[in-house]
Amino acid sequence: MSAVPSPAPPGAPVVRLEGVTKTFSNGTLALAGLDLAVRQGEFLSLLGPSGCGKSTALRIMAGLTQPSAGRIVWPGGADDGARRRAGGIGFVFQEPTLMPWASVFDNVFLPLRLEGNRRGAVKTDVEEALALVGLSAFAGHYPRELSGGMKMRVSIARALVTRPRILLMDEPFAALDEITRFKLNNDILRLRDQLGWTVVFVTHSVYESVYLSSRIVVMAARPGRVVSEFAVDAPPLRDEAFRTTELYGRTCLDVSAALHAAMGANDHL
Numbered sequence: 031m032s033a034v035p036s037p038a039p040p041g042a043p044v045v046r047l048e049g050v051t052k053t054f055s056n057g058t059l060a061l062a063g064l065d066l067a068v069r070q071g072e073f074l075s076l077l078g079p080s081g082c083g084k085s086t087a088l089r090i091m092a093g094l095t096q097p098s099a100g101r102i103v104w105p106g107g108a109d110d111g112a113r114r115r116a117g118g119i120g121f122v123f124q125e126p127t128l129m130p131w132a133s134v135f136d137n138v139f140l141p142l143r144l145e146g147n148r149r150g151a152v153k154t155d156v157e158e159a160l161a162l163v164g165l166s167a168f169a170g171h172y173p174r175e176l177s178g179g180m181k182m183r184v185s186i187a188r189a190l191v192t193r194p195r196i197l198l199m200d201e202p203f204a205a206l207d208e209i210t211r212f213k214l215n216n217d218i219l220r221l222r223d224q225l226g227w228t229v230v231f232v233t234h235s236v237y238e239s240v241y242l243s244s245r246i247v248v249m250a251a252r253p254g255r256v257v258s259e260f261a262v263d264a265p266p267l268r269d270e271a272f273r274t275t276e277l278y279g280r281t282c283l284d285v286s287a288a289l290h291a292a293m294g295a296n297d298h299l
């Protein structure tokens with residue numbers, strides 16, 4: 031596998047957004063002075079109404095778009111570009127964005143190919159990534175032959191094949207039915223436990239955020255900003271029984287109330 035930046039100690043900031051403002055060229059103020067630290071080993075969800083800047087914050091962390099003001103600090107040293115090249119960041123989009131003409135194997139091989147690796151040299155890495163998401167038997171299949179959940183698993187395998195330390199996920203399960211979504215939620219918790227990821231996860235779903243996260247940041251729109259924050263004080267590896275615990279129920283109520291308040295802040299719009 032590719033070189034992996036050494037991990038920060040647990041709880042230390044992996045990346046910090048300091049006073050990040052993003053104004054798009056059409057004048058939209060997507061984020062206003064956002065301060066946010068992502069800590070080593072946490073599963074952080076960004077939750078908020080449509081348009082509050084969740085995706086913009088994630089894309090800024092990934093180096094896919096630049097802030098108009100403020101800065102991104104990677105305390106580990108490397109800038110975002112170097113970190114991406116070193117396999118430090120994995121990104122999973124809402125759509126699986128697979129190449130339809132390429133096999134499952136070749137779709138997962140893509141980031142390693144872009145790093146200049148030859149197919150034969152990283153075959154085991156691709157096979158390992160496919161095994162981690164339960165798709166070993168589908169390496170030769172094409173995206174059109176897969177269900178929505180399987181396509182998303184390929185997309186996750188493609189993100190994890192570079193062994194990222196931080197995984198950025200932008201509403202990855204929003205388009206899936208609930209049963210598939212629950213299964214993939216459990217897959218992500220298991221993979222995170224196995225591989226030691228730090229995860230930043232964008233979602234609209236209170237229930238999904240509480241099920242997965244160690245910390246939830248609630249954002250409001252116009253301008254995009256953080257309005258409240260919750261810790262989910264439960265062991266990181268959870269199963270369906272967690273959904274019936276008092277802690278889960280209470281946290282869902284508290285986070286829902288905060289989300290409604292955040293939406294209410296824009297009732298006049």
Ligand SMILES: Nc1ncnc2c1ncn2[C@@H]1O[C@H](COP(=O)(O)OP(=O)(O)OP(=O)(O)O)[C@@H](O)[C@H]1O
Binds near residue numbers: 055
């Ligand atoms: N490339 C762009 N050009 C102009 N405006 C943009 C662009 N990308 C996003 N915006 C605007 O910036 C604001 C924040 O968008 P963003 O996609 O980050 O929000 P979001 O919270 O992720 O929304 P959603 O939950 O609907 O995906 C929105 O008002 C959006 O319309």
